[in-house]
Amino acid sequence: MFTGLIQAMGRLSHSGIGQLTLHYPTPTHPLLADMALGDSMAVDGICLTVETLLPQGFVAAVSPETLARTTLGQLPEGSWVNLESSLRVGGKIGGHFVTGHVDGRGHLETASQADNAWILSFTVPDARAARYIVPKGSIAINGISLTVADCSPSGDWFSVAVIPVTYQETTLPHLQPGQAVNLEGDILGKYVEKLLRGHSSQASNPMDDTLSLAFLAEHGY
Structure with missing residues (x-):
């Protein structure tokens, strides 16, 4: 279980068939100090298990189902990804409950700055994800807990307003129009x-x- 509050960004490398290696920007990042084998880690909103610890990162296995349903199979070497460790009992829940089980993919349509926020819109061709998108509902985009600002009745289009700190401390600025993102609707x-x-x-x-x-x-x- 996660909350959708990103704790760090890492860089992705493909270390072998069905394996991904995540590298942290600094070897002293708090996430590394607290990490253990078998821990759950959300990588762009996808719950993965730490299989090998590295001096500046970790290795996780990825199943064919995960590669088929998420963006991990499409990301090129060196891509930035959002990282969040699993929620601990008694921890603060600043976002919403996120399971790390992606419902489907959407695509960035537009991104523009308006006053003190960024307005991002997405298309959602995947009905498995679109069905859970409702006005003012919670949505995890690449693991980031956000609120739906507006959406079509079917959920195949929606927009979110992102405050500067969230925009700057996540991978959202790296998204390009048409790029796929992982979507997870509210479990409720x-x-x-x-x-x-x-x-x-x-x-x-x-x-x-x-x-x-x-x-x-x-x-x-």
């Missing part, structure tokens, strides 16, 4: 969706008619 929406599917299939039984759209709206969902 996924559970609500599953409960509603179960409700629909059980609607013929009055005893099971306890969850509805009206019920969710009444209780603040």
